[in-house]
Amino acid sequence: MRRCMLICGLFLATALGGVAVRGDEATESAELAKLVLNSKRLVFLGDSITAAGPYVGNFDAWLVAQKRDQIPVVINAGLPSETVSGLSEEGHAGGQFPRPDLDERLDRVLKVTQPDLVIACYGMNCGIYEPLDAGRFERYQKGIKNLKSKVEAAGAKIIFVTPPFYDDLRSPRKFLYNGVLDRYSEWLLERKKEGWRVVDLHNPMSREVAKRREADKTFTFQPDGVHPNEAGYWFVSAQLIRALADDQSAAAETPQKMLEAKKVPPEILGLVMERAAVRRDAYLGAAGHKRPGVAKGLPIEEAEKKAAELTARIQKALK
Numbered sequence: 001m002r003r004c005m006l007i008c009g010l011f012l013a014t015a016l017g018g019v020a021v022r023g024d025e026a027t028e029s030a031e032l033a034k035l036v037l038n039s040k041r042l043v044f045l046g047d048s049i050t051a052a053g054p055y056v057g058n059f060d061a062w063l064v065a066q067k068r069d070q071i072p073v074v075i076n077a078g079l080p081s082e083t084v085s086g087l088s089e090e091g092h093a094g095g096q097f098p099r100p101d102l103d104e105r106l107d108r109v110l111k112v113t114q115p116d117l118v119i120a121c122y123g124m125n126c127g128i129y130e131p132l133d134a135g136r137f138e139r140y141q142k143g144i145k146n147l148k149s150k151v152e153a154a155g156a157k158i159i160f161v162t163p164p165f166y167d168d169l170r171s172p173r174k175f176l177y178n179g180v181l182d183r184y185s186e187w188l189l190e191r192k193k194e195g196w197r198v199v200d201l202h203n204p205m206s207r208e209v210a211k212r213r214e215a216d217k218t219f220t221f222q223p224d225g226v227h228p229n230e231a232g233y234w235f236v237s238a239q240l241i242r243a244l245a246d247d248q249s250a251a252a253e254t255p256q257k258m259l260e261a262k263k264v265p266p267e268i269l270g271l272v273m274e275r276a277a278v279r280r281d282a283y284l285g286a287a288g289h290k291r292p293g294v295a296k297g298l299p300i301e302e303a304e305k306k307a308a309e310l311t312a313r314i315q316k317a318l319k
Contacts (some may be wrong), residue, residue, distance in 0.1 A: 029245035032197060035117060035157060036244060037063075042072035043115035045102065045142060045147070045157075047125050049164060049236070050078030053280065057257040057273040058237035062246075064272060064314060065262040073111050076280040079105070079291055084143030085126040087136060099111065099125060100291045103146060108287040110154040112300070118151045119240070121201070123163025123188075124226060127180040129173065140184055148196070159197040162188050164228070164236065165205035171225025199243040201236060208235065265317050275310040278303050 036042065044056050060074040081092070081099045088099035102122070126140040127133075143159070151158040162185035166178040185188060185202035192198050205221065212219040221232030228236060234255055241258075242250035252258035258268040281297025282304075297303060 002155045020201045026223070026245070029243060032199070033244040033246075035159070036072070036198075037066070037068065039072045039115075039117035040070075041075065041113065041115045041122050042117045042119065043075045043077050043109070043113045044119050044121075045109070046078040046121040046161075047082045048078070048080035049124060050121055050164045051280070052078075052081050052227070052233075053273065053276055054228075054230070054233035055232065055236040055240075057269070057276045058234060059240050059253060060276055061259060061264075061269050061272045062237070062241050062249060064268060064318070065249075065259055065264045067264075067318065069136055072117070074276060074279075075283050076276055077109050077113060077283055077287070078280070079284065079289055080292055080294065081125065082122075082138075083126045083128075084122045084147055085128075085136065085139035086143060087126065089128040089130070097290070097292055098126075100289055103143065105287055105289045106150055109283070110150065110156070112286045113148065115151075115154075118156055119161060120147060120158060121161035121163070121200075122147075123181055123184045124166065126163075127177065129177055129183065130180075131175045132180045132183055137183065137187075141187060144188065157197070159199060160188055160191075161199045161240070162202040164201055165209055165221065167209070167220050167222045167225040169225075170220050170222060182206075199240060204239055205235060262266065268314050268317050271310050271314050271317070275307050275314075278306050278310070304309055 015275065044050050049267060056076040056078070063071045063074065079100055079102075082102055083099050086101040086103065092099055122144065123140065125142070127136055130136065148158055148160075163181045166181050168176050168178050181202055185200065188196075188198055189200060209219065209221060221228050221235060223229055225276050237255065238252075240252040249258045249261065252261060255269055259266045259269060272304050278298065281295050282302075283297075284294060285296035286300050287296075298306065
């Protein structure tokens, strides 16, 4: 059985145009790729880094580039400022509102989106930009476990993504906040021993920034320390793609070059991004939340009609 899974992993990597890896890593990548590609409704959960849209849209474009008869319906349900810890620093947003807690809306999100697979990336806000603290760390762990339990109780599977890198050089504090995220990521990766599905973003992103700064000390993926620029968002997307055994696509310099290599018109990226934004706003509005300043979007029925029109344009461009 194990030998079969390894062979399948190598075959899948080749089919996706990637560079095959071996051993347990190949098996894990093959399993994740199968899970993602065979899902029907894929929901992304996260904070503002997810809600902004670029890395989700880039990943959706990669799915489109596979040119399969069926690919998942991708729904971005990320919410700015959100945590799984339920914590919020004093005076957040100038005292206008506390950070939203995912648990407040999670049941409603799962009900309206009806996923069979969830990809979740939390942690950046969960330490509330304070030094590592046992109580805060425990709240993060409890929130992550609660998220997993509720997703699975709804009949779906979940893939966790470790928190992104925090750029202490661009947004310095009296301590290294990226060190806090090191520990959060380490704990999440340790859950793989229990059979959890976890994709590591934090460590590759930390290493990449350190490598780039050997040549350019001012290099950053996150000008404000938190939110990625265009290159940073592509790096996030690429780690997800690499986790699915497509190293070739992940190695592309930009999502446009990735699409070109797949012989897909780069123009579809804009259409995919537009479709993702339409769905995000609609499903966020339908599920409801306590975060002010977020567009409500169209009713789901109208949004899906517009998404279908965009899908038709995407399919036409692929021919």
